[in-house]
Amino acid sequence: MRRPTAPLVRCILVLGLLLASAACGEPADSEVTIMVPWSGKEFEAFHAVVEAFERSHPGIHVEPEVTRALTRQLDAAVAADAKPDLAVLPSVGAIAKYQQQGVLRRLDVDTSDYVQPFRGLGMHTTPGTEGTPGTNDVYAVPVKADVKSLVWYDVAATAPKPPADWSALRSRRYTWCLGLESGPTSGWPGADWIADLLLAEKGTKGVDDYTAWASGKAPWDAGPVHRAWTAWGELVGSAREGAAKSGFDEAAKKMPGCTLGHGSLAAMSFDAARVKERAYMYVVPSGRTLQVSADFVGKFTGNESADEFIAYLASTEAQRMWVNRPGFALSADRQVVVKDYDDAVQGGIAGMLHTSANTLCFSAADAMDPDVSAAFYRAVLEYADGAAEGPLLQALDKVQDALGPARPASAPPLCGTP
Template sequence: MLGLLCLLLAAGPTGCARQADEPRHVLTVLGPWTGREAESFGALLDRFEERNEGVRVDYQGTTATREVLLSGVLAGAPPDVAVLPVLGDLADYVQRNQLRRLDEDIVEDDEYGGPWLSQPTGMSERYWLPVKVDLKSIVWYEKGRSPGTAAREDVARWCIGMGSDATSGWPGSDWIEDILLQRSGADDYDAWATGEMAWTADPVVDAWRTWGAFMSGDDRAAETALTTDHRGPEDGNGLLFDPDRDCDLEHQGSFARSLYGDEAPRADFVASPLLLPGADGQSDVREVSGDFAAMFKESAQARALMRFLASLEAQRAWATGVDPPFFSAHRGVTQEAYPEGDTVSRRIVREFRQAERLCLDASDVMPPAIRRIFHEKVLEFLADPRQDPVRLLEQIQRVKEGLPEDTPWLRRACG
């Protein structure tokens, strides 16, 4: 009867072209990408919708993913899928039974490897997968302007900002983490990031003191960093291309090109060991970060989306779907997947592939309470970078020692 009615109405303006004008299943997705990055992710979600009739994806992008997600979880209305840059939070959600387990075959070790599939100690099931990754042991500069190794001692040349909405301070933790990694090596870094090394241990204290001495090299450097947003001025092209700032180097992840806007093609980079204060210039280990997708509400549609995001098709789309492109941890996405003329992206991929070891951002893998106080103490340290950091590190250590015994820690941070 419905088919006959559709035939009778076919000549009308509405007809039954969508006889199934039935409501589609709506998936809600929360993620950290806004602006151009959100547009790229939206294009990828469009592909998913085309392959899954009857499914619509509503994406919400925010720089305050942790706060928005926590609010939804506490209200009993989490998104179907959330993408977070912090494995420490996801491990905490697993312990609280908030995440849904993924299919066993959704990602394979031989497809990703490295640190990307790291899990908490004692956990065998998989609850998240890497959607997008970034290189953090990197220093940006303007093409045609040689950075020069003298920058190791000249803080005035560096574009540094600690501001980042609710998570201010993390750019400073990136400095400390990378200095520790490049001075003390991956084993010490891994032990510290996974809770096996005390915050008052020599490698940690040494990294803080090295950064403090560097930031003290100019009387205005620390104060300027505390009052500057890491993204640069609103509607600008990041700190590196801010005409009101006299700086030409920036220690920022590979995602920084999304901040540089129209100036992104003018940005080039060197590996951070060449320029970081006190770093071993020959170091071949690299700090990296990732955005990881996890399923908070179980459904066939949510599982299909997670499988799609892990697929080689979706991961390859990062290479050409946005300018500047995203990066993938999937071994099938080689440098040849990126446009031939995009030599910067291809070199970043080589850094991922050729590094002796890759180590996840330490604060991202730490339990939430440790990450928060780490960022707070970074800001407190910058208020007087000449101070001995031991007092601040003892405070972080006390918080660590006060954590419940069942607090989840990642098994490893370095691949």
């Protein structure tokens, strides 16, 4: 039998050493998948945070899965047992749904630095037994916040500044930059507006009526909901024409051809340099009761590296970085203060999230049963196209009656004081 040559022996030894190091040495890089709805500047800001995480965690790679139809795609992934490790949950209803289905995993993340109601909506309260206190388990982390109750104007073209009162804003000398088209959720800009008008009711009554409506316990075709709907129609007037087919992203770009726009800074598509120069400013017609929103992140698998990434997203370090990237994100973390924002206008809005005199309420449509909110959005579009509100609201009452209340009594409150 021929003996192996020296080069062959050396090759065998080298191969053996390589295999041994692979088996006994450092583990291969871990991948974390996360489903996100963001594009453009929003995704650019998120990706900057991802890159910072990967630099500080060289053994972990984050792989974003971008989709505009996030809820639909996530539902399909859950049904097919092909869940991502993490996913953005864009509504209160989504958090509750996946937690109740048992697919959203409990997180070992400290969210105590987050203001209410952001912190509470990511939790699920488990009642204690007699003599034993209950527990608040964290199931989602609010990574990006917004204030929606803002009316924007071009400072050079609108003088004096508009009044900070909905009744005064009904003056016909104002023309609204109104676009309702927004992909799968077209109609939401009108839904947010109606919610703001309901919240503007005096004292705590507006908040009580709002919570009852969002929870499926108040009629649509009567009382405060009907009043808010008709007030919106009177407010925007002729701007409804063509709005159902006009993109929300494009509407603000028509300013100052149209006078005023309604929505969060992140949604308005303003040029960042002009915002920093205070070329665009805002009034707050809802006073001290503000409609807010957030993108939460939840965990769907047992991937331990995903725990590290979600803890990083919730950290003050990551939050401070995120708010100073493109997209005008706000943070609900108490440790991210106004002076941490490079843009003073953005920082001033962020300060509203930390002002104890304010009451913050999550978007009503986000808290509703998904079928009710979808019907709500369709009704907004039909109303903009000229349909009378009476039959639309009666139809929404029927949808609501068929589905029942959306939120159990034990659910975290939609409104809270920071």
